[in-house]
Amino acid sequence: xxRLSLADAxxxxxxxxxxAEWGSxxxxxxxxxxxxxxxxxxxxxxxxxxxxxxxxxDRLYAMRKSKNNKRMMMRTANREGKALQQWWSSHLLKTDSxxxxxxxxxxxxxxxxxxxxxxxTSLLYRQNQLLRKHALGNFxxxxxxxxxxxxxxxxxxxYENVKGSPNENFAREVLELFTVGRGQYKEPDIRxxxxxxxxxxxxxxxxxxxxxxxxxxxxxxILGKVGNFNGDQALDVMLKHHTTPVRIVERFxxxxxxxxxxxxxLMKRWAASFVRSNYNITQLLKLVLTSKEFxxxxxxxxxIKSPIDLAVGTLRTLPYSLPRNNLYHxxxxxxxxxxxxxxxxxxxxxKNWVSTQSFLLRDSLLRNLTRGNLRNxxxxxxxxLPQLSRDEMAEWLLNTQAVNxxxxxxGKQRLIRALVLDPSYQVY
Amino acid sequence: xxxxxxxxxxxxxGLGATFPEVASAINLxxxxxxxxxxxxxxxxxxxxxxxxxxxGHYYDLRPNIAISxxxxxxxxxxxxxxxxxxxxxxxxxxxxxxxxxxxxxxYSNSSLSHFQSLDVLESGSLSDxxxxxxxxxxxxxxxxxxxxxxxxxxxxxxxxxxxxxxxxTLNNLNTFVKAAKRVESVQMKRRGTxxxxxxxxxxxxxxxxxxxxxxxxxxxxxxxxxxxxxxLGNGLQAVxxxxxxxxxxxxxKVTQPGFDTHSSQIxxxxxxxxxxxxxxxxxxxxxKRAGVWDxxxxxxYSEFGRRAKENKGAGTDHGTASAQMVLGGSVKRGIYGQxxxxxxxxxxxxxxxxxxxxSMYGTIAQRWWHQPSPWGKQGQHPFV
Numbered sequence: 180x181x182r183l184s185l186a187d188a189x190x191x192x193x194x195x196x197x198x199a200e201w202g203s204x205x206x207x208x209x210x211x212x213x214x215x216x217x218x219x220x221x222x223x224x225x226x227x228x229x230x231x232x233x234x235x236x237d238r239l240y241a242m243r244k245s246k247n248n249k250r251m252m253m254r255t256a257n258r259e260g261k262a263l264q265q266w267w268s269s270h271l272l273k274t275d276s277x278x279x280x281x282x283x284x285x286x287x288x289x290x291x292x293x294x295x296x297x298x299x300t301s302l303l304y305r306q307n308q309l310l311r312k313h314a315l316g317n318f319x320x321x322x323x324x325x326x327x328x329x330x331x332x333x334x335x336x337x338y339e340n341v342k343g344s345p346n347e348n349f350a351r352e353v354l355e356l357f358t359v360g361r362g363q364y365k366e367p368d369i370r371x372x373x374x375x376x377x378x379x380x381x382x383x384x385x386x387x388x389x390x391x392x393x394x395x396x397x398x399x400x401i402l403g404k405v406g407n408f409n410g411d412q413a414l415d416v417m418l419k420h421h422t423t424p425v426r427i428v429e430r431f432x433x434x435x436x437x438x439x440x441x442x443x444x445l446m447k448r449w450a451a452s453f454v455r456s457n458y459n460i461t462q463l464l465k466l467v468l469t470s471k472e473f474x475x476x477x478x479x480x481x482x483i484k485s486p487i488d489l490a491v492g493t494l495r496t497l498p499y500s501l502p503r504n505n506l507y508h509x510x511x512x513x514x515x516x517x518x519x520x521x522x523x524x525x526x527x528x529x530k531n532w533v534s535t536q537s538f539l540l541r542d543s544l545l546r547n548l549t550r551g552n553l554r555n556x557x558x559x560x561x562x563x564l565p566q567l568s569r570d571e572m573a574e575w576l577l578n579t580q581a582v583n584x585x586x587x588x589x590g591k592q593r594l595i596r597a598l599v600l601d602p603s604y605q606v607y
Numbered sequence: 608x609x610x611x612x613x614x615x616x617x618x619x620x621g622l623g624a625t626f627p628e629v630a631s632a633i634n635l636x637x638x639x640x641x642x643x644x645x646x647x648x649x650x651x652x653x654x655x656x657x658x659x660x661x662x663g664h665y666y667d668l669r670p671n672i673a674i675s676x677x678x679x680x681x682x683x684x685x686x687x688x689x690x691x692x693x694x695x696x697x698x699x700x701x702x703x704x705x706x707x708x709x710x711x712x713x714y715s716n717s718s719l720s721h722f723q724s725l726d727v728l729e730s731g732s733l734s735d736x737x738x739x740x741x742x743x744x745x746x747x748x749x750x751x752x753x754x755x756x757x758x759x760x761x762x763x764x765x766x767x768x769x770x771x772x773x774x775x776t777l778n779n780l781n782t783f784v785k786a787a788k789r790v791e792s793v794q795m796k797r798r799g800t801x802x803x804x805x806x807x808x809x810x811x812x813x814x815x816x817x818x819x820x821x822x823x824x825x826x827x828x829x830x831x832x833x834x835x836x837x838x839l840g841n842g843l844q845a846v847x848x849x850x851x852x853x854x855x856x857x858x859x860k861v862t863q864p865g866f867d868t869h870s871s872q873i874x875x876x877x878x879x880x881x882x883x884x885x886x887x888x889x890x891x892x893x894x895k896r897a898g899v900w901d902x903x904x905x906x907x908y909s910e911f912g913r914r915a916k917e918n919k920g921a922g923t924d925h926g927t928a929s930a931q932m933v934l935g936g937s938v939k940r941g942i943y944g945q946x947x948x949x950x951x952x953x954x955x956x957x958x959x960x961x962x963x964x965x966s967m968y969g970t971i972a973q974r975w976w977h978q979p980s981p982w983g984k985q986g987q988h989p990f991v
Contacts (some may be wrong), residue, residue, distance in 0.1 A: 535812060535813045600809060606806060
């Protein structure tokens with residue numbers, strides 16, 4: 180396959196963007212893979228509009244102390260949290276840099292921090308900017324910056340981790356989830372790593388502050404390495420551990436290639452290349468998107484659409500609309516609440532996106548979106564759709580063979596509804 | 608709620624109380640024995656739940672967050688352990704002999720990770736997490752529907768994992784029956800990706816189970832009496848609706864969140880326990896009124912307990928063993944097992960478990976469902 184067909188272009192666009200937008204697909208049809216991938220990776224990315232009117236960290240934090248104020252603080256935090264969810268979800272609909280947003284979502288799920296725990300929208304908003312800044316940049320920098328990010332310091336209690344009374348929450352998760360992974364460390368590694376992170380906190384302005392007086396300067400033994408480590412040095416020890424790059428590239432596999440387990444030696448090769456590039460995320464992505472596995476016919480339709488892929492993707496692909504302000508709520512119901520993951524492990528993923536519970540919600544959403552007057556041939560909607568044959572329509576909207584037969588009656592809208600409600604529309 | 612709504616509501620409750628099982632008398636007599644699992648999500652602090660108020664070490668370890676001797680809710684006939692004051696609504700169940708506690712439930716070399724420990728707890732295994740513990744028992748004695756998980760997220764089905772377990776996860780019963788009605792069964796003509804197969808299998812499972820549940824509860828399941836709020840309350844109400852309408856699932860699972868109390872524990876833990884007590888209070892009343900309380904066994908579980916010593920943020924970090932609660936009309940009241948030794952902590956500052964969690968499952972298998980226990984070695988408890 181030297182040049183992209185309609186099906187190839189749809190495959191690439193829906194896995195790197197947010198939906199299978201016809202305009203983007205058209206631009207890629209007929210291009211060689213390398214050019215197509217480069218045109219997606221190397222382009223000017225646009226940023227979301229600023230979110231205004233968030234309460235300052237020190238004001239809300241002070242209110243936590245008294246019972247009456249606390250209630251008011253919670254109300255404020257929840258209201259502003261909704262505004263934050265609304266802000267990002269509406270940007271996801273509008274952005275012309277879907278890859279950047281997809282990668283920001285990827286890291287937001289890799290390094291979760293939530294409204295419910297932090298109760299500080301301003302910190303989450305800043306973390307979101309940080310994630311976007313490094314989304315296609317360097318993983319080492321990203322990890323170091325996230326570890327010092329105020330929202331993360333609150334989310335995993337790092338700001339309460341001080342000499343003599345360590346709080347292990349961040350140390351535990353950084354080992355289990357952000358770097359080396361289960362089975363690579365023991366409880367003493369967690370305790371010692373927690374000591375290395377002591378002294379990192381938040382100042383009144385809600386920024387990061389390092390307080391040497393609260394830092395435990397003693398010797399620590401982490402993953403077999405001994406030294407008077409501080410937090411940054413502890414992170415470097417974890418980064419250098421052999422399983423860390425493997426775990427990152429595995430996450431890329433599950434994000435971009437398939438729900439099935441990857442081949443171990445392939446992951447080792449990807450990991451080695453990732454380390455050679457000094458943890459360059461864009462280069463890793465290029466490796467993945469130009470790999471034989473990414474384009475293999477057996478990996479078409481091998482991923483399950485997340486609620487964002489499903490809802491945002493459909494709304495960006497087809498001329499449907501949801502009631503105003505409803506999107507972030509729908510995403511929460513389907514299991515992908517922005518800024519509110521139910522655990523530090525992030526949202527569920529892969530096959531777990533579809534349970535008997537979420538299936539109904541996903542199905543209802545698609546039914547509601549595609550409900551319309553099917554008899555009206557000259558509806559305004561038809562005009563907004565590309566002129567394609569039935570088979571081309573299916574190639575555009577489905578990345579694998581349809582399960583159900585095409586509807587017998589003609590009509591573009593009827594066909595699209597049938598394709599969107601086909602089980603194969605849930606995969607890509 | 609306006610006055611008219613209130614009267615209608617009150618009228619229904621009154622009716623329900625006088626004629627408990629008007630619509631479904633036959634079904635309820637055939638009802639099999641049911642287990643309602645309550646997941647205390649986040650890792651419940653067992654020491655502040657069933658409080659060892661005569662244990663001096665407890666007060667030494669927790670100068671700021673211990674439940675004072677004066678505040679402990681005393682249990683009739685017990686002189687060492689009492690309940691967190693926010694559980695007092697459940698005291699009537701203790702008084703009527705329908706409550707049991709089991710001390711120190713956990714396992715050796717306990718993982719302090721939420722995810723790994725939950726995998727262990729829900730699979731009933733220390734190493735193989737692919738199947739839920741129920742998959743080793745329920746399919747042996749029951750055909751058709753095995754269980755319903757009520758979860759407001761899309762996770763939470765761990766105990767129901769397994770190829771031979773027919774279960775469903777739902778959030779809201781009313782929405783479920785309406786939405787499931789639209790789901791058609793599908794046939795795959797060609798082999799698809801495993802992702803697509805997962806979709807079609809889920810769809811077919813929903814089609815079958817949706818039909819079964821809708822047949823019993825109807826398109827507009829009637830509310831049951833009692834006050835239900837929050838995740839747990841809503842879940843328990845749905846469970847009550849299904850049981851009282853004759854849905855024949857032997858297992859239900861509900862969740863009370865909010866137990867990961869790393870900081871400022873007093874308020875957070877109190878709230879979570881209060882919601883737990885309110886929900887179970889309403890639920891047990893509904894079961895009693897319908898005359899099925901002796902067929903129901905409510906059992907709590909949690910991924911782990913919490914650190915014996917409080918932390919600097921007036922909270923507690925991840926721990927190991929924790930007391931668990933059992934309720935039901937057939938329960939033999941008592942406090943079972945050994946209170947963990949708070950003077951002998953491991954290198955992480957955690958207690959050693961005194962009850963293997965699998966003995967809880969073994970008890971449910973053998974003494975409740977009369978099935979052989981896959982966890983025979985771990986023993987059992989005469990709480991039922």
